[in-house]
Amino acid sequence: MVLEATLRGIRLVGDRTLRIVERIGATVAFLVMTLVHSATSFRRFDLVIREIFFAGVQSLIIILVSGLFVGMVLGLQGHETLQNYGSEQSVGVLVALSLVRELGPVVAALLFASRAGSAITAEIGLMKATEQLSAMEMMAINPIARVVAPRFWGGVISMPLLAMLFSAMGIIGGFLVAVVLIGVDDGAFWSQMQAAVDFRHDIVNGIIKSLVFGVAVSAIATFEGYEAPPTAEGVSGATTRTVVSSSLAILALDLVLTAFMLKGWN
Amino acid sequence: MTNLVEISNLNFGYGSRLVLKGINLAVPKGSLVAIMGLSGCGKTTLLRLIGGQLRARDGTVTVAGQRLNDMSQGELYALRRRLGMLFQFGALFTDLSVYDNVAFQMREHTQLPESVIRDLTLMKLNAVGLRGVQSLMPSEMSGGMARRVALARATALDPELILYDEPFAGLDPISLGVIGQLIRRLNDALGATSVLVTHDVQESLKIVDYVYFVSEGVIVAQGTPDQIRASTLPFVHQFIWGEADGPMPFHYPARTMSDDLGMREA
Amino acid sequence: MERSTLNLWVGVFVLLGFFAFLVLAFKVGNLSAGGNGTTYTLIAHFDNIGQLKERAPVRSAGVLVGRVKSVRFDPVHYNAEVQMAIDTKFPFPKDTSASVLTSGILGEQYIGLDAGGDEKMLKDGDEIKLVQGAVVLERLIGQFLFNKAQDSGADKGAQK
Numbered sequence: 001m002v003l004e005a006t007l008r009g010i011r012l013v014g015d016r017t018l019r020i021v022e023r024i025g026a027t028v029a030f031l032v033m034t035l036v037h038s039a040t041s042f043r044r045f046d047l048v049i050r051e052i053f054f055a056g057v058q059s060l061i062i063i064l065v066s067g068l069f070v071g072m073v074l075g076l077q078g079h080e081t082l083q084n085y086g087s088e089q090s091v092g093v094l095v096a097l098s099l100v101r102e103l104g105p106v107v108a109a110l111l112f113a114s115r116a117g118s119a120i121t122a123e124i125g126l127m128k129a130t131e132q133l134s135a136m137e138m139m140a141i142n143p144i145a146r147v148v149a150p151r152f153w154g155g156v157i158s159m160p161l162l163a164m165l166f167s168a169m170g171i172i173g174g175f176l177v178a179v180v181l182i183g184v185d186d187g188a189f190w191s192q193m194q195a196a197v198d199f200r201h202d203i204v205n206g207i208i209k210s211l212v213f214g215v216a217v218s219a220i221a222t223f224e225g226y227e228a229p230p231t232a233e234g235v236s237g238a239t240t241r242t243v244v245s246s247s248l249a250i251l252a253l254d255l256v257l258t259a260f261m262l263k264g265w266n
Numbered sequence: 267m268t269n270l271v272e273i274s275n276l277n278f279g280y281g282s283r284l285v286l287k288g289i290n291l292a293v294p295k296g297s298l299v300a301i302m303g304l305s306g307c308g309k310t311t312l313l314r315l316i317g318g319q320l321r322a323r324d325g326t327v328t329v330a331g332q333r334l335n336d337m338s339q340g341e342l343y344a345l346r347r348r349l350g351m352l353f354q355f356g357a358l359f360t361d362l363s364v365y366d367n368v369a370f371q372m373r374e375h376t377q378l379p380e381s382v383i384r385d386l387t388l389m390k391l392n393a394v395g396l397r398g399v400q401s402l403m404p405s406e407m408s409g410g411m412a413r414r415v416a417l418a419r420a421t422a423l424d425p426e427l428i429l430y431d432e433p434f435a436g437l438d439p440i441s442l443g444v445i446g447q448l449i450r451r452l453n454d455a456l457g458a459t460s461v462l463v464t465h466d467v468q469e470s471l472k473i474v475d476y477v478y479f480v481s482e483g484v485i486v487a488q489g490t491p492d493q494i495r496a497s498t499l500p501f502v503h504q505f506i507w508g509e510a511d512g513p514m515p516f517h518y519p520a521r522t523m524s525d526d527l528g529m530r531e532a
Numbered sequence: 533m534e535r536s537t538l539n540l541w542v543g544v545f546v547l548l549g550f551f552a553f554l555v556l557a558f559k560v561g562n563l564s565a566g567g568n569g570t571t572y573t574l575i576a577h578f579d580n581i582g583q584l585k586e587r588a589p590v591r592s593a594g595v596l597v598g599r600v601k602s603v604r605f606d607p608v609h610y611n612a613e614v615q616m617a618i619d620t621k622f623p624f625p626k627d628t629s630a631s632v633l634t635s636g637i638l639g640e641q642y643i644g645l646d647a648g649g650d651e652k653m654l655k656d657g658d659e660i661k662l663v664q665g666a667v668v669l670e671r672l673i674g675q676f677l678f679n680k681a682q683d684s685g686a687d688k689g690a691q692k
Contacts, residue, residue, distance in 0.1 A: 046535070049542050057545045096560050127360070135357040138317055138429075139371050140346035146374070161549030168552035171560055190559070195596065199561040201587060207553075 023245075030226065031219040034152050037145040041153050047146075051154025055116040059162055062115055063108055067166035070103060071095060071173025079178055088184055092193035095174030100197060100206045104167030106254050109213035111166075112159055113246035117221035120151050121242040124225025125235035133226075148226060152218045159214025160207050167206065205261045212253055217246045270295045270427055270459045271316055276325035278311060285311050287483040289325070293461055298453050300462040300470045302505070303480035312480070313431055313463045317351060318342045330426065347375060350425035350458075354432045356416035358404040364391070365400040368419045375423065390418040393455075394448055410441025414448065421452055427459050428452070434466040442466070446473050467506050471495065479505070571598060571617035572656040576630045576643075581612045582666030584632055584641045590616050592645040597622045600643060616643060625650035629662035641666060 041048050078094040124147060127133050133143040171193075178184040197203065221242045228238035271293035278286040285308040293299045303309045314320040315327050318334050327334040332345060358367050369387045372378055378386070391397045394414040404412055413433065420428060433449060434442050450473040453460045464470050471477070471491040479487040479494075479502055487494065487502045494502060503509075520526065557563040581603060590598040598618035606613040618624070627648030634641050645660075654660070 050538060052542045052545065053538050057541045060545060060548075100556065100560065123361075130355065130360070131353045131357040132359055134319065135351065135353050135359075137319065138346060138349065138351040139374070140343040140349075141371075141374050142343075158545075161546065161552070164549055164552040164556060168555045168560075171555075193560055194562050195589075197561045198587065199557055199563040203556050203561045 026227070027219055027223045030223040031152075031215070033144055034149050034219070034222065037142060038149045038153065040145040041149045047150040048153045048157070051151045052158055053154075054119065055112075055151070055154045056158030056162060059112055059115045059158070060165070062111055063162045063166050064169050066107065066111055067099075067104075067169030068173040070107060070166075071099065071170030071175075072177045074098060074103075074170065075174035075177030075182075078174070079182055079184065088178075088182075089188035090192055091178045091184055092174065092189035093196040095178070096171055096193045096197050097202065099167040099170040099174075100202050102206075102254070102258075104170065105163045105206050105209040105213060106250060108163040108166040109159065109210060109217060109250045110247055112155075112162060112214075113217045113221070113250065114243050116155060116158070117217045117242050117246050118239045120155065120218070120221040121225040121228070121239045122235060124148065124151070124222060125228035125230075125238050128226065128228060129230035129232075129235060131230075144226075148222045152222050155218030155221065156211070156214045159217070160210040163210035163213075164207065201261075205257075209254065209257050212257060213250050216249045216253060220246045220249060268295050269293060270330055271461065272326075272328040273312075273315070274326050276315070276322055276327065278308075278315060278320070278322055278324070285483050286315075289480075289483075289485060291478055291485065293459055295459050296453075296457065297475040298450060298460045298462065298473060299476045299478070300464060300474040301478045301480060302464060302467065302470065304505070305465060307480050308483045309463045309480050310431060313429055313461065316461060317349065317429055318346065347423065348426045349429065350420035350423070350427070351429040352413075352416050352420045352431065352433055354435055355409070356404075356412045358412055358416055358419070360404050362404075363400070364396070364402050364404065364407070364415050367404065367415060368422055370419065371422050386422070390422055391415070393421075393452065394418045395444075408441075410437050410444065413437065413441065413445055417445070417448055417452065421456060421458075424456055425458060427461070430460065430462045430464070432464055433462065434464055434469055442469055446470070449473060467508075471506075570620045572620055573601060574616045574618055574624075574630075574654055574658060574660055576614050576616070576660040576663050577606060577609060578612045578614060578630075578632055578663055578665040580665040580668060581614060581632050582634070582641050582668060584614065584643070584666065588640065589642040590618060590645060591642055592622070592624075592647065597645065614643070623653040626652045626654055626658075627662065628654065628660055629664065630660045631664035632666035634667075 074095045075091060078091040079088050082088045082090055082094065124133075127143075127147065133147065136143045136146060175189065179186050179189050224238040224242045224245070225235075228234045269292045271291070273289050273291040276286055276289040277284060278289075289312065291301075291312075301309045301312055311320065315322055315334070316329060318329075318337065322335050329345060330348065332341070334342070334345075337345070358364075359370065362370065365387055368390050369383050372383045372386060376383075388397055388400070391400055394417055396411060396414055396418070399407065399411065399415070404415070407415070417433075430449065433445055437445060446469045449460065449462065452458070462470060462474060471494065474491060476490055477488060477494050478485050481501055487497060487499050489497070495506065497503065497506075584600065584603060586600055586603060588600045589596050590600060598616050601615040601617045603612060603614050605611075616630075624645060625648045627650040629646045629648065631644050631646075632641055633644045648662075
């Protein structure tokens with residue numbers, strides 16, 4: 001009895017694991033397919049511009065506002081803690097490094113996944129449910145080239161821009177709190193920041209991270225939409241899965257990327 | 267008269283369940299042929315096989331003299347350019363205006379200048395009597411109007427073969443008559459050949475040249491509309507006059523009532 | 533949406549993004565210091581580098597002139613070999629000395645360069661011969677205790 005229950009439990013774990021691995025594999029295969037059919041997106045870039053509008057421009061407000069708030073909180077908390085060590089002037093360093101290296105790419109990507117990723121999934125899923133994708137295929141137009149690839153590239157291009165805007169906005173927020181509100185010395189704030197933040201190792205690495213996140217979120221969002229069961233529950237389930245899987249993927253990839261970046265790539 | 271579509275000895279199934287069994291069917295050039303049957307009898311599957319969305323493993327499907335069974339994606343797409351299809355609920359692209367929907371294939375497949383596309387698009391819309399709605403979005407139209415726009419889109423590139431998947435589903439009687447007349451008129455005006463999948467007997471018998479009756483994956487009857495109306499086959503009779511019980515039983519096959527309710531004979 | 537408004541918005545978005553990039557690069561990062569211009573490499577061997585890490589600053593007279601490129605153990609001499617990338621704008625004479633220093637008592641460690649008076653300048657790949665390793669606090673304390681207890685013949689175990 002007990003043995004049987006244990007076996008059943010282990011089997012369940014195995015089954016779940018296999019299914020997750022399968023899903024990751026399918027997403028990667030779909031990503032490769034999207035890349036293969038990307039020629040149209042670059043030949044007719046107006047298709048991508050449209051998607052940059054929906055993915056990027058429409059996420060601007062939430063990204064800018066969140067960035068400002070996160071930066072302000074960092075400024076407050078950082079000042080509070082650093083004060084104990086008598087180095088409140090390093091608050092600029094703390095704000096800038098946490099934003100540029102981690103929070104900018106990661107939080108912007110999480111927001112992007114829930115704002116734009118879910119929208120992409122829902123849109124493609126509904127196009128499938130209402131046979132728009134089949135219709136396109138019957139017109140001898142490949143829906144991956146015409147519908148999926150432009151949305152994928154729109155997301156990939158938007159993500160780093162949004163992450164940089166998030167970081168820049170956050171630093172402004174930190175500046176407002178630390179310098180304008182609390183009265184940390186203006187010069188020390190910026191000069192310590194500039195001395196500590198390295199262009200190649202902090203800023204470029206942050207942009208690389210956001211690019212990777214952009215690829216991951218866009219691939220997951222398009223895949224989930226394209227593979228969604230063509231029903232109302234199917235599409236809503238796919239939208240949820242996009243947000244959950246994207247968030248997990250962002251955090252897992254962040255760990256891997258950070259480990260490599262801190263240790264160097266060799 | 268040559269046949270544009272020919273199906274011989276076709277068996278098709280999803281998994282192990284056979285949906286179509288030993289289908290033989292021919293659609294002469296220039297004619298309007300209906301495939302009728304109950305919901306779920308396999309007639310939509312048949313249409314998908316003709317459009318190449320599904321591939322036959324057993325038997326052959328020939329369209330315009332080309333065998334579809336083992337066509338490459340490229341060959342299939344080349345063939346589909348000579349095909350038009352009207353989906354069940356129109357499947358208009360919801361992110362494009364009526365005008366852009368009809369112009370879609372011209373823009374994707376031809377190098378025509380925008381002025382020519384404009385003239386052609388307006389002509390197509392005029393043919394379905396909807397030149398006045400060109401700037402509306404699909405969501406702003408009634409179901410009947412959307413269906414007519416979809417018809418204009420399906421015939422945009424003057425296809426040789428037009429496939430209709432339940433063109434009458436969910437329409438009010440007036441729209442229904444309009445669509446029926448349009449299907450007949452467009453077929454004759456374009457010199458095209460049409461295959462119509464429907465369960466709307468009265469409307470389709472008015473316009474088609476020949477009818478195939480499908481029941482449980484088998485062609486059970488065929489003939490001209492007059493022959494069908496006069497048919498004494500019990501199934502056809504039940505279908506045409508819409509009788510609740512007959513050879514097609516009201517009850518889905520099940521255990522006996524007394525078994526299900528747990529009644530035992532003492 | 534009208535095509536031109538769409539393009540306008542996307543244009544604004546991309547420009548904003550680039551502006552953010554420039555702010556990050558020049559206002560937040562060190563790109564404005566020309567820190568990422570061309571560099572030349574100098575090598576120095578230290579007995580002990582303390583907590584010195586890659587990318588630690590190299591300063592001369594307190595001004596940033598380069599960064600530590602790599603730190604590795606030299607199995608021949610049994611000491612630490614440090615490679616430094618120095619900005620080509622700052623040539624140093626042959627008899628420059630390098631020492632591992634600490635900013636503040638508990639701050640990060642960096643390399644300080646003190647220029648000598650030689651006419652000849654160090655070239656790419658040259659080694660700095662005059663070096664002073666990191667001051668290890670434990671040893672300093674040990675030394676102090678050792679000196680104090682010298683008459684009583686204290687054992688060297690206290691150094692550990």
